[in-house]
Amino acid sequence: MGIQEEMNKSAKISKRSLESQAADLMREDIINGNLTPGTRLVETTLAKEYGLSRGTIRIALHQLGSEGLVTQVPYAGWSVTELNDQDLWELYTLRATLEGMAARLAAERICEEGAERLREAYQQLLALCKLGDLKAITRADLDLHKLIIELSSHSRLASQYQLVENQFLAYIAAANRDFEPESVGLSHAALVEAICEGESDRAEAEAIRNITGFEELR
Amino acid sequence: MGIQEEMNKSAKISKRSLESQAADLMREDIINGNLTPGTRLVETTLAKEYGLSRGTIRIALHQLGSEGLVTQVPYAGWSVTELNDQDLWELYTLRATLEGMAARLAAERICEEGAERLREAYQQLLALCKLGDLKAITRADLDLHKLIIELSSHSRLASQYQLVENQFLAYIAAANRDFEPESVGLSHAALVEAICEGESDRAEAEAIRNITGFEELR
């Protein structure tokens, strides 16, 4: 029918509920730009599409709503959230602050293994920058940032960051407004070094500079 | 039966859905300590209590789940979230960062009216501190902090801060672990002044100091 076919041969038994799986699928569609901001989402239509009941879809939509990806107007319907300039500014600033905090924490509790992983991720990014594949660069950049978040060992910070990033990605995908095209690799050098050497103040400052540096809104 | 009695004679016609109203009621119960961490929440029982259908309650529970106030284990049930030391540390650090960001933004865009409101809230807090009513002091303290958030004009920051605060309040109420009992008033003086004078760096630093200052975890 719709979802439940993959029994996940790989040991990891899929215990996810259909509700959250449906939310996952829709989230992907929004982030990838298959569903662009403003698109209306009708519960009954989605239910038929995914082969699920309306109640299940409803829960999934509420979930996405709490993540800021879809918007609900009472009795009228759901739609993919549209962002205005204020929203963009909020996402930028919030992301900068969160990433700064993550960099500080990561620097405070950096260990040898963490530093190794961080340097490796950075080298990977640097290598891809030379090749010029924009999609790959973007992914490697995101990986590097997410690794910093992981190294901060702060689950709430991680999930909050993920939320901001998702809203951001949905906007990027829809606006076809590609990431920073140039010199993303070099600008991260100082950040990685600061974290690896445990200099928390510098790490925080560098993280913030890296994000707010390339676009001035408002 | 359960909720919908108040027709809100004061012009403001209640447009909230029963789903979110139910979430509001439960949230209040958790924050006030009527529902302590670990308490099990059964959908059918709640439905009967509030006079609502199970589906409605389900949506409300998922909402509270996304706010971190209740926890769900699949097929087993819901319960009021219990926080461990790591969680407490996460909440403290996240709150400090968010409040620092808010103080910075507030200082950057402070206006005469905002400064007036801020000074007034601070004077109110100071006055209550002399009287010694702990509950009133706590409320005034929360009001002051929330005013700073409001002055930052950052809706996402505001809602994120609210989430952290709610989890925090739920813990406080349950643990009966009262807020900072002493000198809360004086410690905020520098913060208020920095914001009113537009000194964003100092405002951010003071805000962080005020939060992390009174308890060292981990």
Add this chain to the structure above:
DNA sequence: TTTGATATGATTGTCCTGCAATCGACAATG
């Protein structure tokens, strides 16, 4: 005693049907 298998009850997961409430658009009316 310990382990493992089985039965059982509680609770959620998911589906269904049905209807009321509300919104948006458009026609009718003055």
Add this chain to the structure above:
DNA sequence: CATTGTCGATTGCAGGACAATCATATCAAA
């Protein structure tokens, strides 16, 4: 033209039904 009423679409919400899963108790076997 402005107002009002109607109508279709969609969500809001209720209630019932059953499967899936978990937690626990129970019993059998080693």
